[in-house]
Amino acid sequence: MLLASSLKIAAAAAALAGPLAGGAALLSPGVPALPHSVVALAPAEFQYRVAGDVSVAGRPAAAPVRTLRLDRDLTIMTRQVTAAEYATCVAAGACPRIGRGPAADDRPVVGVSHRDAVAYAAWMTRTTGLTHRLPTDQEWVFAAAEKADDEALPVVDRADPARAWLVRYDTEASREKMSAEPQPVGHFGVNAKGLADVAGNVWEWTDTCFVRATLEASGETRATTTNCGVRVVQGRHRTYMTDFIRDPRTGGCAAGAPPANLGFRLVVETAAADRLLAALERTARRLLGPG
Amino acid sequence: MTRRSVLMGVAIAALLAAAPALAGSPDLPRKSVELVAPPFVHEHEQATKSGPAIVAFKMAIVEKEVVVDEAGTKFQAMTFNGSMPGPMMVVHEGDYVELTLVNPESNSMPHNIDFHAATGALGGGALTHVNPGEEVVLRWKATRTGTFVYHCAPEGMIPWHVVSGMHGTVMVLPRDGLKDRDGKPLHYDRIYYVGENDLYIPRDETGKFKTYESPADSYQDTTEVMRKLIPSHVVFNGRVGALTGANAMTAKVGETVMIVHSQANRDTRPHLIGGHGDQVWETGKFDNPPQKDLETWFIRGGSAGAALYTFLQPGVYAYVNHNLIEAVELGATAHFKVEGTWNDDLMTQVTPPGPIAPGRVGAVGAPVAR
Numbered sequence: 234m235l236l237a238s239s240l241k242i243a244a245a246a247a248a249l250a251g252p253l254a255g256g257a258a259l260l261s262p263g264v265p266a267l268p269h270s271v272v273a274l275a276p277a278e279f280q281y282r283v284a285g286d287v288s289v290a291g292r293p294a295a296a297p298v299r300t301l302r303l304d305r306d307l308t309i310m311t312r313q314v315t316a317a318e319y320a321t322c323v324a325a326g327a328c329p330r331i332g333r334g335p336a337a338d339d340r341p342v343v344g345v346s347h348r349d350a351v352a353y354a355a356w357m358t359r360t361t362g363l364t365h366r367l368p369t370d371q372e373w374v375f376a377a378a379e380k381a382d383d384e385a386l387p388v389v390d391r392a393d394p395a396r397a398w399l400v401r402y403d404t405e406a407s408r409e410k411m412s413a414e415p416q417p418v419g420h421f422g423v424n425a426k427g428l429a430d431v432a433g434n435v436w437e438w439t440d441t442c443f444v445r446a447t448l449e450a451s452g453e454t455r456a457t458t459t460n461c462g463v464r465v466v467q468g469r470h471r472t473y474m475t476d477f478i479r480d481p482r483t484g485g486c487a488a489g490a491p492p493a494n495l496g497f498r499l500v501v502e503t504a505a506a507d508r509l510l511a512a513l514e515r516t517a518r519r520l521l522g523p524g
Numbered sequence: 525m526t527r528r529s530v531l532m533g534v535a536i537a538a539l540l541a542a543a544p545a546l547a548g549s550p551d552l553p554r555k556s557v558e559l560v561a562p563p564f565v566h567e568h569e570q571a572t573k574s575g576p577a578i579v580a581f582k583m584a585i586v587e588k589e590v591v592v593d594e595a596g597t598k599f600q601a602m603t604f605n606g607s608m609p610g611p612m613m614v615v616h617e618g619d620y621v622e623l624t625l626v627n628p629e630s631n632s633m634p635h636n637i638d639f640h641a642a643t644g645a646l647g648g649g650a651l652t653h654v655n656p657g658e659e660v661v662l663r664w665k666a667t668r669t670g671t672f673v674y675h676c677a678p679e680g681m682i683p684w685h686v687v688s689g690m691h692g693t694v695m696v697l698p699r700d701g702l703k704d705r706d707g708k709p710l711h712y713d714r715i716y717y718v719g720e721n722d723l724y725i726p727r728d729e730t731g732k733f734k735t736y737e738s739p740a741d742s743y744q745d746t747t748e749v750m751r752k753l754i755p756s757h758v759v760f761n762g763r764v765g766a767l768t769g770a771n772a773m774t775a776k777v778g779e780t781v782m783i784v785h786s787q788a789n790r791d792t793r794p795h796l797i798g799g800h801g802d803q804v805w806e807t808g809k810f811d812n813p814p815q816k817d818l819e820t821w822f823i824r825g826g827s828a829g830a831a832l833y834t835f836l837q838p839g840v841y842a843y844v845n846h847n848l849i850e851a852v853e854l855g856a857t858a859h860f861k862v863e864g865t866w867n868d869d870l871m872t873q874v875t876p877p878g879p880i881a882p883g884r885v886g887a888v889g890a891p892v893a894r
Contacts, residue, residue, distance in 0.1 A: 291878075293876070391872070391876070393838075393865070394839070394866060395837065395839035395840075398839050398840050399839065399863065402840045403861075406769035413594050414596060445877065457878055457879050458878070
């Protein structure tokens with residue numbers, strides 16, 4: 234099920250603009266026509282491997298896989314934020330300037346940190362009046378659908394940690410090598426839920442913090458440490474990045490394969506969008522009369 | 525090449541093959557060795573009972589565009605035998621190195637070779653100038669033991685040719701093999717050759733690396749970057765990540781590995797993260813006793829050093845230039861994958877990471893340490 238929220242909202246705004254001269258005051262100075270195309274995904278069950286480091290009775294363990302269902306529609310961008318879009322935010326003085334030279338406008342912005350992405354989301358929220366934010370890791374996995382990587386790396390056994398390290402290293406080394414050069418939007422295809430370039434060569438920031446958790450006998454996980462200075466990054470494989478890192482080549486440890494690029498796509502709070510639409514409709518009804 | 529000259533070449537080769545040595549050669553047995561690309565080293569005896577020989581090697585100079593990092597940055601390389609560094613040659617003290625240096629017609633500029641291990645004629649540089657389409661044969665006697673750099677050294681362009689990739693190492697072993705400081709024999713089970721290369725790739729006004737059609741086209745800009753002495757990349761074996769992932773070096777617990785590390789232009793400081801240098805010839809010269817148990821060793825620009833290490837613990841090791849900015853930001857990192865059984869006595873994680881015990885300094889609600 235696809236729903237172009239931007240069209241719906243823009244149509245409502247247009248309907249108001251004619252008969253209602255003063256109605257524009259209801260809207261933020263920029264009429265909330267989203268620059269991004271979004272897709273609204275209805276809740277459905279999906280498989281989710283818990284993020285973070287999990288242990289059982291003090292021993293590292295494989296993170297459990299849960300069957301989850303989001304409690305409402307997820308409205309998410311069909312593509313990653315582009316270099317041109319990010320540049321507009323920089324020009325408006327709302328996003329930090331990033332180190333990279335000008336990338337092609339139609340390609341995903343790369344070399345952005347979690348902080349940069351959050352600044353962009355806040356700016357979008359201000360300019361559209363609709364809450365924009367990074368997806369949680371759960372939301373990302375749901376939207377990524379068949380492109381989400383459910384790979385469980387071997388657990389490090391304290392009695393012989395090297396075995397897992399070597400397997401992990403070989404797993405990373407065997408991953409397909411790809412050019413880090415950002416590609417035009419759509420280059421990596423569209424997934425089953427209509428999202429372009431999921432798990433291409435640009436990994437995406439999520440808002441989920443790094444968690445160390447114990448898996449209880451009940452099957453519940455209980456967080457013992459939460460570090461929001463490190464966030465989950467999603468793409469061909471899930472990884473964890475310190476929030477101010479822009480270039481993952483410099484963020485990794487001495488051994489291991491980092492993501493090729495860091496970028497992002499945003500979620501639009503449908504609840505807020507729906508509230509706005511409802512308010513617009515109420516106003517319209519009041520002014521135009523029923524029927 | 526005409527058919528006639530090909531036939532002449534074949535005839536001459538047949539004559540040479542029939543003769544025990546070239547006219548004027550020392551009356552010694554000859555052997556020829558196929559070179560292999562680093563980090564590997566051609567098969568060789570560590571100690572030998574046989575007498576000195578003439579050891580013949582052949583290298584072709586290859587000018588080519590290479591990619592030096594994951595971002596796909598292109599670089600106009602100049603190489604001995606197509607690799608950066610060039611292949612390592614191993615002989616024994618008293619042997620003669622006889623190198624045929626070929627500069628194929630397809631190249632664009634003259635080259636030569638300066639062997640730090642050789643004596644006279646600028647290390648051979650003055651006797652080996654070859655233009656595209658020429659070859660030369662140089663013979664020199666290996667009178668000193670150790671690991672020695674060789675590099676291209678054409679007049680006026682020496683540093684540019686060296687940082688473009690034209691460097692390698694000769695290892696001259698004592699005839700009776702390596703010894704520790706007490707004179708006890710030392711052996712290695714594996715040998716790897718790591719050649720470090722500082723690169724100076726020009727950028728355009730937007731900060732992007734520039735590309736060039738040929739080495740000559742890149743010369744002016746590259747020289748400007750070189751003169752500022754700040755490399756754009758510092759790499760092992762020609763590119764960022766050349767010795768990592770699927771190309772990581774390997775060993776087993778209990779094996780002794782020799783790592784020869786050369787830097788033809790600039791100082792460096794190898795360090796094996798999680799390991800050591802058991803026996804290290806920092807300057808690379810085997811007539812000096814090796815230093816023991818080093819954490820980091822210093823390789824002077826324009827030299828090659830050698831280190832022996834017996835792996836005691838399995839896992840993934842990073843072998844870096846311990847200027848960590850150069851290792852992590854600029855590329856000077858390699859990896860070893862080591863198989864074997866974990867030794868709990870050498871290291872164990874007593875308590876895994878978890879919340880600080882209540883009441884301890886740093887715990888939630890506990891007083892802050894002063």
